Amino acid sequence: MDEFGACRVVRQRSFASPSGSKLVVVVWKECGATVPDSTQASIVARGRTFSPENTPTFLSVREHQDVLVAWSSEQAVRIGFIPGTVQIYKRERSAGGVTINYD
Template identity: 80%
Template sequence: MVRRRWIGIAVVALAVPVGFLFVVFFDKVMSGFGACRIVRQSAFASPSGSKLVVVVWKECGATVPDSTQASIVARGRTFSPESTPTFVSVRGHLDVVVAWSSERAVTIGFIPGADEVYKRDQHAGDITINYE
């Protein structure tokens, strides 16, 4: 009877850490399926160089279409998709043409033209954004 009890304790003692490792591994694998990948494409400096238009491609796997996005970042600041808001987002991997006309105005164009626009703001902070 004592031997059977020790076997039971040993089985439970092994099952708990093995189960924990399985749950951690399963969570790690499943969290990768929903993760998006941000690929920085280019940055365009304003006339004084104090601001940048940062262009990225966002890839989220087979179930979500890829997109091209742009944000404005102050020179010397690090671009972060979590803390830097996008002002434009379009479907697909497009080439972006950026032309600053002043420190407070920028024109954005896409090659080829964007088929589907998800977001298209006219302003990003104090900067006016024009689209072609």
């Protein structure tokens, strides 16, 4: 965070779909003392590189959260949190051709 207003993105985990053709990538975004940290998730197709600037997020929640990801098929994934309730900024129901269900 050398520049004023710059954010740091720390990749936490990746969760592959059953065939490995897609990944759910979970990151922590840290932007300094004036902006709360967040946990974000994106879907990335095989062969593509995750980029915080160019990969759209389907989920963004306040602070660092442990995210549970369970693929039920190539087109459906379940997302949960430990310990549970969090402040949600963004929660899409689909992304990249995948239906997203939340627990």
